[in-house]
Amino acid sequence: MKYILICVMMLAAALMGNTFITIEKKRLKNITSLIATAKGIESHMVKRNYVLIRAFYEAEGECAEVYRACAEELRRHPEMPVRAAAMSAVRSTQKVEADIGEAIAEHMEALSGASVASQIESGTETFIEKLREMQQETKEIRMKRAGTVRNLCLFAGIALGIILI
Amino acid sequence: MLENIKKYLPMELAAELEGMEGTPEELRIRYGGACSVYGGGEERRLRYTPKKEDVEAMINGLAERSLYAFMDELRRGYFSIEGGVRIGVAGRMVCEYGKITHMRDFTSINMRFPKQVKGISAAVMPFITKRRSILSTLIVSPPQMGKTTLLRDIIRRISDEGTKCAVVDERCEIWAEGEFDIGKRTDVLSACPKAVGMGMALRSLSPQVIATDEIGGDGELLAISDAANAGAKVIATAHGGDIDELMRRMFFRKLMEMGTIERIILLSDSLGRGTVERIYDNELNTVCNAPFLLKEVLTCEVYSDMRYDARGCVDG
Numbered sequence: 001m002k003y004i005l006i007c008v009m010m011l012a013a014a015l016m017g018n019t020f021i022t023i024e025k026k027r028l029k030n031i032t033s034l035i036a037t038a039k040g041i042e043s044h045m046v047k048r049n050y051v052l053i054r055a056f057y058e059a060e061g062e063c064a065e066v067y068r069a070c071a072e073e074l075r076r077h078p079e080m081p082v083r084a085a086a087m088s089a090v091r092s093t094q095k096v097e098a099d100i101g102e103a104i105a106e107h108m109e110a111l112s113g114a115s116v117a118s119q120i121e122s123g124t125e126t127f128i129e130k131l132r133e134m135q136q137e138t139k140e141i142r143m144k145r146a147g148t149v150r151n152l153c154l155f156a157g158i159a160l161g162i163i164l165i
Numbered sequence: 166m167l168e169n170i171k172k173y174l175p176m177e178l179a180a181e182l183e184g185m186e187g188t189p190e191e192l193r194i195r196y197g198g199a200c201s202v203y204g205g206g207e208e209r210r211l212r213y214t215p216k217k218e219d220v221e222a223m224i225n226g227l228a229e230r231s232l233y234a235f236m237d238e239l240r241r242g243y244f245s246i247e248g249g250v251r252i253g254v255a256g257r258m259v260c261e262y263g264k265i266t267h268m269r270d271f272t273s274i275n276m277r278f279p280k281q282v283k284g285i286s287a288a289v290m291p292f293i294t295k296r297r298s299i300l301s302t303l304i305v306s307p308p309q310m311g312k313t314t315l316l317r318d319i320i321r322r323i324s325d326e327g328t329k330c331a332v333v334d335e336r337c338e339i340w341a342e343g344e345f346d347i348g349k350r351t352d353v354l355s356a357c358p359k360a361v362g363m364g365m366a367l368r369s370l371s372p373q374v375i376a377t378d379e380i381g382g383d384g385e386l387l388a389i390s391d392a393a394n395a396g397a398k399v400i401a402t403a404h405g406g407d408i409d410e411l412m413r414r415m416f417f418r419k420l421m422e423m424g425t426i427e428r429i430i431l432l433s434d435s436l437g438r439g440t441v442e443r444i445y446d447n448e449l450n451t452v453c454n455a456p457f458l459l460k461e462v463l464t465c466e467v468y469s470d471m472r473y474d475a476r477g478c479v480d481g
Contacts, residue, residue, distance in 0.1 A: 045231075045233065045234070049234050050231075050234070051228075051229040051230075051231035051234050052229060052230045052231045053229055053230075053231075074230070078172045078173060078226055079172070079173075079226070082230060112225075112230040112231075114232070114233045115232040115233055115236060115267050115268070115269065116233055116236055116266065116267050117233055119233065120233060
């Protein structure tokens with residue numbers, strides 16, 4: 001019975017450890033979704049010849065809200081620089097972290113300055129590359145943190161179990 | 166129409182336009198030069214002096230920050246925006262193997278605001294119809310004499326009277342995405358190259374009349390000939406000062422030799438803009454040689470009186 005109790009405590013501790021790394025999980029999910037959104041926007045612009053604002057409005061995915069907010073901002077204030085509109089959209093939606101927000105703003109700026117399709121493609125490629133780097137870094141951080149936190153919780157669970165026994 | 170574009174203009178210029186009377190037909194902005202508004206045949210110089218970054222910002226704004234979306238048109242020196250406003254631009258061309266790939270460093274903008282004047286075609290209808298059917302017609306004039314306005318009204322009129330029309334609106338100026346009324350039986354191929362569009366319309370829309378603006382490009386001769394030989398009539402416009410000038414251009418010489426065009430309406434500004442200077446038949450004989458001014462005739466009285474047996478000239 002005591003051993004079963006120890007096992008339950010260890011399991012609970014390990015699960016608690018996992019909950020501490022949800023920030024990274026959410027970030028990874030956002031990055032994956034942003035990659036898909038960026039590809040979708042590129043397709044709308046290059047293949048369907050949509051203007052920037054329409055392509056942003058038609059964006060799909062978890063983080064599409066940021067692009068839609070930016071489109072709205074640009075529609076209301078046509079004179080506003082794209083970067084400023086993008087940053088305002090990032091702030092108002094609070095969907096992504098500051099560094100991702102910065103990358104989104106750069107991406108939007110690159111798209112708005114494109115005069116040929118290849119510039120849209122290279123702008124999107126640069127953005128996706130940046131996101132993949134962030135994704136890799138986040139994964140490494142998660143691995144490290146997850147391992148440490150899980151081990152700590154596991155030891156705490158064992159220790160607690162032994163004390164109780 | 167000017168209201169729609171004011172948001173893209175520098176505040177100084179927008180404010181100056183705000184206080185202006187009358188409807189402008191053209192707004193010209195030149196970096197390092199003058200900024201002028203044309204309307205009613207007059208030029209009005211504005212106080213605003215365009216800066217290079219203003220010109221760039223205006224073009225970017227007018228293109229909704231999406232120059233790539235207009236690059237096909239920009240390679241030909243213009244792009245059209247909402248309301249059929251044609252934005253002509255000048256700047257540095259970027260070429261690859263002798264072909265323009267894109268344009269940058271914009272220096273000039275020429276905005277042309279189209280308009281619809283319903284009823285102006287009434288007086289020319291007797292000359293371009295025969296036994297209840299329309300004749301293939303070419304409307305010729307120097308720029309800004311009302312070619313497209315007349316073409317638009319002819320299409321609207323014949324379409325409303327029961328003729329199936331197809332419009333190949335390459336520059337999105339004739340129909341302007343629904344901005345203008347071009348009749349109940351008109352199908353429109355917007356932003357479609359004329360040569361391709363005429364063939365497409367012929368095959369898929371079975372029109373009785375195909376209309377298009379500013380012919381004279383590669384492949385269009387063949388498309389017009391195909392349309393005419395397939396039983397459709399063609400109504401088109403072309404730039405030209407007079408008939409001799411027109412016939413010096415190989416495209417039009419060949420077009421007339423093919424016998425495709427049955428009437429040529431020559432517009433000028435001798436009595437004011439929108440003057441029908443002369444009307445010629447397919448052998449370049451004068452059908453009407455007394456100039457008259459196109460007027461708004463909202464009823465069909467003039468038209469129905471003269472409809473099928475026009476012999477001479479009318480004065481509006």
